[in-house]
Amino acid sequence: MKSENIAEVFSLDYEGRGVARVNGKTVFIKGALPTEQVSYRLTRSKKQFDEAETVAVIKASAERVEPECCYFNTCGGCVLQHVLPAAQIAFKQRILEEQLLRIGKVFPEQLLPPVYGMPWAYRYRARLSVSVNEGGRLKLGFQSRKTHDVVNVSNCLILPKHVSNMLPELRNLLQNCADRKERVRHIEFSIGEQVTVLNVCIQDEPCEKTKQALRQFSDGLNGTNVQEWQIWLQYGEGKAFPFYPEQAPQLAYNLPEFGVQMPFRPGDFTQINPHLNALMVSRALRLLDTKAGERVADLFCGLGNFSIPMAKQGADIVGIEGADFLTRRASENARLNNCGSKASFQTADLFKTDAAAVASWGVFDKMLLDPPRSGAYAVVQALHGLYLPKRIVYVSCNPSTFARDAAVLVDKGYRFKAAGVMNMFAQTAHVESIGWFELH
Known part of the structure; x- marks a missing residue:
């Protein structure tokens, strides 16, 4: 075995690959874990880095486990099955922290304890x-x-x-x-x-x-x-x-803590993990801490996953989403949950939000953001003056865009109060996170 095919792994990247340095060059090695010594085979070589796959584990990490799925080595779905569940969560927390520091140059005042649930049979x-x-x-x-x-x-x-x-x-x-x-x-x-x-x-x-x-x-x-x-x-x-x-x-699906039932159709976007979704909604609403009579924006509201529980608590909710069929569905869900008078929904392309659009929505006391992977950059950039809500809770499925948007909010005068991960996608490298921002 040639020496150049052996590496000491010191970290994991955001895709769950082991990271090593060999002859001054970074190598991303599928199937390798931090602290491990592995032999590897190059699969792609670029000027700045190499990509590789593990051939054999010479010295194993204490966090390595035998994958339970017989398709682990071929299927592209669950890339972290060889990692202890607790270590998977720690990895995702570290990825979030690294992205906040590297991309956003920001860090929360408090790290929230992780939210997690069943490691298997969770995908609905x-x-x-x-x-x-x-x-x-x-x-x-x-x-x-x-x-x-x-x-x-x-x-x-x-x-x-x-x-x-x-x-x-x-x-x-x-x-x-x-x-x-x-x-x-x-x-x-x-x-x-x-x-x-x-x-x-x-x-x-x-x-x-x-x-x-x-x-x-x-x-x-x-x-x-x-x-x-x-x-x-x-x-x-x-x-x-x-x-x-x-x-x-x-x-x-149900949100029993709030007495909410949410009808949906095949093809609608819903969180794939209903148990974690219920915990996520609970955490988001505790952080936002809406009061009866407060005017609250729910941007990228979808079917009303956050809007309707907030409306049931007595806040006046304005949900905004990019597709007409979703805003119609959210309105119907609000009516079915007996909170139609507390929640209104409108359609807008939030990726083209500007200062005029923000002004047209009026003044909000608080705001919840739950964007797709591309983030909410246009929205956070457009917030200004009277239209800066005093509190924002941001739910993210991409730590890179979350870090970018968090930096914008901090520049606008928000304190980055807290952030943490939610293990919505166990066995995978996908990172779901949440952040709380408070206006000075």
């Missing part, structure tokens, strides 16, 4: 890829860690058992569809309190034989007495619609 929304090779064999699963090929899986440990257990039967069903030249593009699962929806996304309207096979498959699932199932169909560029059975409970 998922998309599975489908591919058919030249020989006609169908594969159902997730994208490979190394290529864009589909890894054929017969179970998935982060899916609830009643979904994971039926994957082999589903593959057989889809194989029969492929044999009839039906082009299934992908499969989506959405799991609610009372029903699991299986959305079959197919190129063209399926033939009657395929429709009958789907009905029989649904009847078989509903005979297990685990949870009700409903199959939806989506073909071409059309919208998904309920196929069989026609009548089923509505998809919904």
Whole structure:
């Protein structure tokens, strides 16, 4: 074994790869952990750094565990399975702290304790890829860690058992569809309190034989007495619609602390981890500490995940979202939860927010931000003068853009009171975090 193929790993990067220095050059090594000595194989060489994969662990970290999933080395989904759960959370906390210091040049006055839940069977929304090779064999699963090929899986440990257990039967069903030249593009699962929806996304309207096979498959699932199932169909560029059975409970998730039930449809954005979502909403609302009669903005409000619990507490909520169908859905959810008079919703492109737009919204006492990975830069840049809310709680799924936006808020006179991580995506390197900002 050549000496240049051995490295001492000193850190993890934001993708969960081990970081080493070899001959003055940084090497990112998949599958390696801090304090480990590993042999590695280069997969890509660039001027500033190399990328590699672990061949063998010579000296193992105390935080290394045997991955539970038999697809760990091929599937691209759960890159931290070889790390103790507590160490995964510590890694995400460190990534957040490093990004705040390196990108934002800011740091909170207090680090919040992490929010975490079940390490497995937590994912209540998922998309599975489908591919058919030249020989006609169908594969159902997730994208490979190394290529864009589909890894054929017969179970998935982060899916609830009643979904994971039926994957082999589903593959057989889809194989029969492929044999009839039906082009299934992908499969989506959405799991609610009372029903699991299986959305079959197919190129063209399926033939009657395929429709009958789907009905029989649904009847078989509903005979297990685990949870009700409903199959939806989506073909071409059309919208998904309920196929069989026609009548089923509505998809919904609960926020029991606030007495809220949130109906949703397949394809709607909801947090994939409902248990962590409930804990996240609870933490966000405690930090924001809304009072009855306060005027509060919920930007990037989606279906009203934060808006409706705040409205139930008596605050006057204005939710703003970029898509009309979402603001309509949020309004309907507010009405269903008997707080329609306390919550109003409007549509606006928040990525084009300017000072005039902020002024048009009026003065808010407090604000909650829950942007996508690209962050809320336009919003925080546009806040000014009378339109600076006295308190902002920022929920982030990307520590880099959170750090950038936190720096803007600090420059505008906010104290960065607290921040912490929430392990929404256990076994993966994705970092969900929350921050609290208070105007001087």
